[in-house]
Amino acid sequence: MPKHTIIRIKAGEEHKHLRTCETIWEALTNANFDRHGLLLNLGGGVIGDMGGFCAATYKRGIAFAQIPTTLLAQVDASVGGKLGIDFHGYKNHIGVFKLPETVLIDPVFLQTLPERELRSGFAEVIKHCLIADARMWDEIRRRDLTEQNLTELVAHSVAVKQRVVEQDPTEKGLRKILNFGHTLGHAVETYFLAQPRKRLLHGEAIAVGMVTEAFLAHQRNMIDATLLAEIEEYIFSVYGKVNLTGADVEPIVTLTVQDKKNQGKQVRMALLDGPGRCAFDIPVTRSEMRQALDYYRG
Amino acid sequence: MPKHTIIRIKAGEEHKHLRTCETIWEALTNANFDRHGLLLNLGGGVIGDMGGFCAATYKRGIAFAQIPTTLLAQVDASVGGKLGIDFHGYKNHIGVFKLPETVLIDPVFLQTLPERELRSGFAEVIKHCLIADARMWDEIRRRDLTEQNLTELVAHSVAVKQRVVEQDPTEKGLRKILNFGHTLGHAVETYFLAQPRKRLLHGEAIAVGMVTEAFLAHQRNMIDATLLAEIEEYIFSVYGKVNLTGADVEPIVTLTVQDKKNQGKQVRMALLDGPGRCAFDIPVTRSEMRQALDYYRG
Numbered sequence: 001m002p003k004h005t006i007i008r009i010k011a012g013e014e015h016k017h018l019r020t021c022e023t024i025w026e027a028l029t030n031a032n033f034d035r036h037g038l039l040l041n042l043g044g045g046v047i048g049d050m051g052g053f054c055a056a057t058y059k060r061g062i063a064f065a066q067i068p069t070t071l072l073a074q075v076d077a078s079v080g081g082k083l084g085i086d087f088h089g090y091k092n093h094i095g096v097f098k099l100p101e102t103v104l105i106d107p108v109f110l111q112t113l114p115e116r117e118l119r120s121g122f123a124e125v126i127k128h129c130l131i132a133d134a135r136m137w138d139e140i141r142r143r144d145l146t147e148q149n150l151t152e153l154v155a156h157s158v159a160v161k162q163r164v165v166e167q168d169p170t171e172k173g174l175r176k177i178l179n180f181g182h183t184l185g186h187a188v189e190t191y192f193l194a195q196p197r198k199r200l201l202h203g204e205a206i207a208v209g210m211v212t213e214a215f216l217a218h219q220r221n222m223i224d225a226t227l228l229a230e231i232e233e234y235i236f237s238v239y240g241k242v243n244l245t246g247a248d249v250e251p252i253v254t255l256t257v258q259d260k261k262n263q264g265k266q267v268r269m270a271l272l273d274g275p276g277r278c279a280f281d282i283p284v285t286r287s288e289m290r291q292a293l294d295y296y297r298g
Numbered sequence: 299m300p301k302h303t304i305i306r307i308k309a310g311e312e313h314k315h316l317r318t319c320e321t322i323w324e325a326l327t328n329a330n331f332d333r334h335g336l337l338l339n340l341g342g343g344v345i346g347d348m349g350g351f352c353a354a355t356y357k358r359g360i361a362f363a364q365i366p367t368t369l370l371a372q373v374d375a376s377v378g379g380k381l382g383i384d385f386h387g388y389k390n391h392i393g394v395f396k397l398p399e400t401v402l403i404d405p406v407f408l409q410t411l412p413e414r415e416l417r418s419g420f421a422e423v424i425k426h427c428l429i430a431d432a433r434m435w436d437e438i439r440r441r442d443l444t445e446q447n448l449t450e451l452v453a454h455s456v457a458v459k460q461r462v463v464e465q466d467p468t469e470k471g472l473r474k475i476l477n478f479g480h481t482l483g484h485a486v487e488t489y490f491l492a493q494p495r496k497r498l499l500h501g502e503a504i505a506v507g508m509v510t511e512a513f514l515a516h517q518r519n520m521i522d523a524t525l526l527a528e529i530e531e532y533i534f535s536v537y538g539k540v541n542l543t544g545a546d547v548e549p550i551v552t553l554t555v556q557d558k559k560n561q562g563k564q565v566r567m568a569l570l571d572g573p574g575r576c577a578f579d580i581p582v583t584r585s586e587m588r589q590a591l592d593y594y595r596g
Contacts, residue, residue, distance in 0.1 A: 018316060018320070022316070025385060025391070025392060026386065029385070029386065029388065029391070029556070032555065032556070032562070032563055034558075034560050034561055034562055035558060036561055036562075056394065057355070057382075057392050057393060057394055058391075058392065059391065059392075059393075059558045060380065060381075060382060060390070060393045060394055060395055060468075060469075060558070061394060061395065061468070082358065083358075084355075084358060087323060087327070088324065088327065090327065092358070093323070093327070093356075093357065094323060094355050094356065094357075095355060095357075095358045096354065096355055096358055096359060096394060097358055097359065170358075170359070171358075257330065258327070258330070262332050263332055263334055264330070264332055264334075265330055
């Protein structure tokens with residue numbers, strides 16, 4: 001490595017906020033980092049999102065490269081140029097779109113991951129199959145997580161995401177399909193963020209989102225009962241069932257109002273539209289969301 | 299006006315920092331502002347820079363329009379998409395490049411300005427003439443500030459800046475000429491920011507920067523003694539002379555190291571290269587900067 005400075009950040013989504021950005025900007029400033037510098041973001045999704053945001057805003061933007069070390073970051077966060085931090089409990093509320101100079105993905109990092117982290121990242125792999133590749137969905141759903149060919153699946157997920165993002169870099173339309181499972185999923189993740197003992201990893205929350213949002217798609221006859229049952233069965237087999245009480249439902253529904261995909265206060269979702277297909281911008285009412293969460297609980 | 303929310307910000311560069319951004323982001327969040335919202339930045343350069351930055355980063359970017367009400371903002375900040383805030387005393391240290399949806403400039407606002415603010419903004423008008431229009435420089439230098447046709451000069455400055463910025467939006471090269479007077483000028487401005495009684499307005503500091511950097515251009519035979527004398531004479535007649543002591547020189551020179559135009563620790567400047575012409579990326583040593591400040595003092 002040529003001359004460099006190492007900036008270490010505490011692990012965890014709970015540090016993905018402005019205060020941590022300030023320590024990063026400070027470290028860059030103290031190292032007299034100029035506009036010709038390069039920030040390498042080595043780590044999981046938090047590092048990529050926050051390090052990328054800091055690079056994109058330091059002196060109005062310096063170059064950065066993503067080196068994702070978790071499955072989640074490899075198949076999701078590192079592709080597509082979404083950068084940002086959480087703000088007042090809202091996920092990725094402050095950020096920008098900006099592509100890195102390069103993304104370096106090495107499956108060897110996956111050997112360093114705890115199994116729970118691997119499972120969390122696998123939720124995005126499932127999502128990419130469900131929204132874009134019915135054949136691949138049919139393959140993965142017959143195998144346990146430990147039996148999957150992750151090297152192949154990482155490449156598949158990156159290709160799916162890349163194809164979508166290239167057509168709509170700033171999420172004016174098509175890119176919204178990548179948010180399947182994420183409207184209720186993000187709300188569930190945010191809700192449990194404040195309850196340390198029940199805190200969920202991102203993919204664990206998205207798994208809840210995929211089941212509940214698949215239910216909403218089925219309610220609209222966008223997917224049939226067979227596909228809904230397949231999704232439920234597979235997701236419960238991989239992730240188990242998160243314990244949601246009746247009292248959790250209303251605050252979770254309320255959190256969806258701040259979702260970035262909304263128009264005004266109306267919540268809009270990406271919903272499956274058949275196997276391997278997804279539609280977007282579909283308005284969903286609070287009462288429907290309550291129903292979906294009750295369905296999940298039931 | 300259709301349905302809107304008004305967010306008021308305290309006036310002054312000393313509020314152009316992250317804490318104020320947080321109050322703006324909070325206000326947008328509380329108003330359930332979604333990605334289809336529009337932020338109108340009505341005010342001076344601080345409002346345009348900071349409001350633009352908040353818009354560019356809220357939910358990864360919402361639309362914004364600039365409505366500059368000061369001469370400085372009309373001829374400079376509102377054109378070219380530079381957005382940002384100060385950080386740990388460094389000017390515009392955190393920010394992005396992003397163009398507004400539109401810029402609405404109305405000279406009527408200039409009637410609301412104190413004379414000192416008008417004079418400050420006029421420094422950028424002088425700069426635009428010096429770097430790009432020798433004929434216009436020859437016209438304005440024969441007239442007092444009160445005798446200038448500001449409506450015409452605002453249009454002229456916007457046109458000069460626009461032409462430069464279109465050729466190099468992210469300041470990889472040519473755009474750096476707009477920084478003439480700003481390396482030492484920013485350092486002087488930053489230095490006096492910490493001394494409330496001696497604080498300078500932006501243009502007043504840039505006036506110091508233009509004289510000292512014209513001196514450096516003359517030292518390199520880039521401009522002749524006549525032009526240097528013209529610049530000095532006119533700037534002193536409009537702005538008077540800032541009282542710099544020998545003790546001020548070293549800390550001001552040190553502040554130039556953080557300038558965004560530098561490469562590593564080497565300070566690089568935009569220097570005049572004849573009347574109405576400007577070169578950029580010219581390395582300048584600390585000892586030369588000391589000399590230039592001593593020349594200004596002498």
